[in-house]
Amino acid sequence: MATYYVRKSGSDSNGGTDPDTDAWLTIDKAANTVAAADNVYVGAGVYRELVTLDTSGSSGSQITWIADVDGANTGDAGLVIVSAYADEESTASRAACFATQDRIFNTIRGFTLVGGTDACIDAGTTASAVNTGEGVIIEDCAIFPGHTDNEHGIWYDFGTSAEPTAAGLIVRRCVFSGSGVYLVASSSGPAADVDQKAVIENSLFVGNGEASDQWAAISMDLIGGAFFRGGVDITNCTIYGYAIGINADQELSTADVSNIRNCTFLYTLLAIELEGTNDGALTSDYNYFGNCAAPLTGVTAGANDQQNTFDPGLFGGLGDYTLYRFLGWSPFLPFEPIRLQDDAYKHAFIGNANTGDAPADDLYGSPRPMYGTVDDIGAVESRARPEKETTTVRTGSNASRFEGAGWHDFLIPVSAASTTISIYGRFDSNYTGSKPKLDVFNIPGVADQTDIMTGSANAWEEITATFTPDAAGVCRLRVSSQDTSATGESFFDDLTVT
Secondary structure (H helix, E strand, O other): OOEEEEOOOOOOOOOOOOOOOOOEOOHHHHHOOOOOOOEEEEOOEEEEOOEEOOOOOEOOEOEEEEEOOOOOOOOOOOOEEEEOEOOOOOOEOOOOOEEOOOOOOEEEEOOEEEOOOOEEEEEOOOOOOOOOOOOOEEEOOEEEOOOOOOOEEEEEEOOOOOOOOOOOOEEEOOEEEOOOEEEEEOOOOOOOOEEEEEEEEOOEEEOOOOOOHHHOOEEEEEOOOOOOEEEEEEEOOEEEOOOEEEEEOOOEOOOOOEEEEOOEEEOOOEEEEEOOOOOOOEEEEOOEEEOOOEEEEOOOOOOOOEEEOOOOOOEOOOOOHHHHHHHOOOOOOOOOEOEOHHHOOEOOOOOOOOOOOOOOEOOOOOEOOOOOOOOOOOOOOOOOOOEEEOOOOOOOOOEEEEEOOEEEEEEEEEOOOOEEEEEEEEEOOOOOOOOOEEEEEOOOOOOOEEEEOOOOOOOOEEEEEEEOOOOOEEEEEEEEEOOOOOOOEEEEEEEEEO
16 A cells, blocks of 8 residues: 655656655646555645546555645645646636546545536546446545536446446535536446445535536436346435436336435425336435425325425525624534524424434534434534523533534634633533534644543533634634534533633
8 A cells, every 4th residue: 555645846757655755746647656555645736637547446445536635644735626627717628627437446535626528527438348336435525517518527427337246436525516416327238237336425516507407416317228227325415406406217227226315405496307107216205395396206205205395495604694794604504404592493404314314424524413313304414502501500600501413613812922712511421422622723823722521421621722823813712512422411611711
């Protein structure tokens, strides 16, 4: 196993083995070099190239392509952008950002991709091999298709491939603008029904209003003959503003059923569409449809599907605009379903998913569930909120209480002098997992600070951070409950800054 580095300050004449003195300049240089089990860290910057994967990994020896957004491995922090455009003032000059071809057991993680004339990630088959999608993971990416009529975020051609022996293609925790994932089989059909074992989960799709199914958030054009393909599970996705949310052709397998669970469809004309008459090849349940003209076409509604035309969703980043406008910040993450303190308002997304189908974490990597004992519908899990506590207090008459996992931020002005931030934490006997903690972020000239409780249940404990900023500024203090039981309670009281 080897580790390689790519930076904008590198050179392809280097060996790629040291981030400071030997990094490569292009990602494609790494693609020409890596072997199974290798890792490639890519530093911040814009890489205007088509990366063609030439090598497959193997089971237990994944090749991993990592956008080093925090700079921990390359020293270059920031967005890692791969673009099919030669510059910002022209049309795309390349077909894609990544050409994965038929290479298997590769992971692409954390990139911002600006696609070309075909796709951002184009997995077409080659003449000498077939594409199973086995062990291919695309995660934590922001994906923007290119400028022509036939581009997609991810174009995956399964060709004449056989069934993966383990997991097939996995797309998770990605954000798509426009056409998202297009799954196709360009052959006339397999020799037997094929379970593709493909998973699309915890992803956000934001539409662009195009009125054709090539602009669907997710399309399945799995051509069949005597036999068919299926086995595509779509779970906990949020799909917003499309002509068609999920489209599947009439030759989807009824033996290897594809399932849609815990997804939300908002302002999408045709939310789920199965062409033809093979109802049962695509199933729906625990999904939420808001302001959708035709929630289900060719698909039978599940017993737990919700069709609601009155309350299409109050999301962080949209519904909390006034908090940003008048307070300058908001406790809600973008597309997080809003729950007000003490459940004065709680959207129907919250607590109505099927926990058995839900992934272990959400779009932001937060655990499911965070509040309550049942997961939420959609890509983002609603967090526990700090609520007013008048019984379990340390001093005075009020403290903050969390039920389940969640956090709350405070903005703290600091000067260029030694500063100590202190708060008291406590948790009850139902609390499980890592203990409550304090984090301080965005300290001028100083690394982030963390302190975590170490004591036992039902006892107050002070947690602190001491640091000296190199300039005056505003840092962000976060108190966190890390409860994994979803019902344990934690408390914070007596915040001081000295």
